[in-house]
Amino acid sequence: MTGFLAVLAFVLGASLGSVMNCVAWRMARKESVLHSRSRCVRCGHELKALDLVPIVSWLLLRGKCRYCGEKISPRYVITEVLLGAVFTIAFLRLGLSWAALRAMGLCCALLGLSLVELDTQDVPDPFLVFGILWWLVFVFLMPEGVRDGMLSGMFAAIGIGGGMLAITLAYEKVTKKESIKGGDLKLLFVVSLFLGPLVGLMNLILAAILGLVFVYVMRSQKIPFAPPISIATVFCLLFGTAMVDWYAGFFR
Ligand SMILES: [Zn+2]
Structure with missing residues (x-):
């Protein structure tokens, strides 16, 4: 049970890491944080749900945009892994609390x-x-x-x-x-x-x-x-x- 919850904590952390990346990117450019779908930074192509799975999409697409082939900054995947790891450690140290x-x-x-x-x-x-x-x-x-x-x-x-x-x-x-x-x-x-x-x-x-x-x-x-x-x-x-x-x- 603990193992399952630890994995769940990692998935939750990685997903929220992905959300925070998106929020931060828009906030830094003074764009609306809500509304509008995610787009590729370079070609502007709207990203589908499959392109947005934290970590997995980046690995499957080998760090490139599916539509234009532009490299996606490793910053996204690194911060997703980091927040996933932090969530797992938080759960292991502090339990369900x-x-x-x-x-x-x-x-x-x-x-x-x-x-x-x-x-x-x-x-x-x-x-x-x-x-x-x-x-x-x-x-x-x-x-x-x-x-x-x-x-x-x-x-x-x-x-x-x-x-x-x-x-x-x-x-x-x-x-x-x-x-x-x-x-x-x-x-x-x-x-x-x-x-x-x-x-x-x-x-x-x-x-x-x-x-x-x-x-x-x-x-x-x-x-x-x-x-x-x-x-x-x-x-x-x-x-x-x-x-x-x-x-x-x-x-x-
Ligand atoms: Zn693109």
């Missing part, structure tokens, strides 16, 4: 906004608003209770998001250089709601290390910080509590 569903929903939003930021250098607000609403819904469903969940989330978000905002403003005042963008700070605020203060702080450290790697690899002026923050958050959502316990073990 509200916590698993909560993590899966946030991971979808993180994938979508990371893809848009890579294309446009902007973190789109709709994903952040979705994140806040998603957190709010699950405050009422999580085992720790409404009061504790609300307090720990708000405390983390205001402390970490606000703290980073203050540091950024001071840094920009002193150096007269632009550093982390407002959208990325808003993202830190939203993910900290989900993680609470302890894991949220660990997430900040992990995101900063990954961010430095991104700065080093991309060597550009405009660094997208949403992907490193998102990767760190996914890790912390799935392994955060275990990491904090392991760390606390040193002091016992």
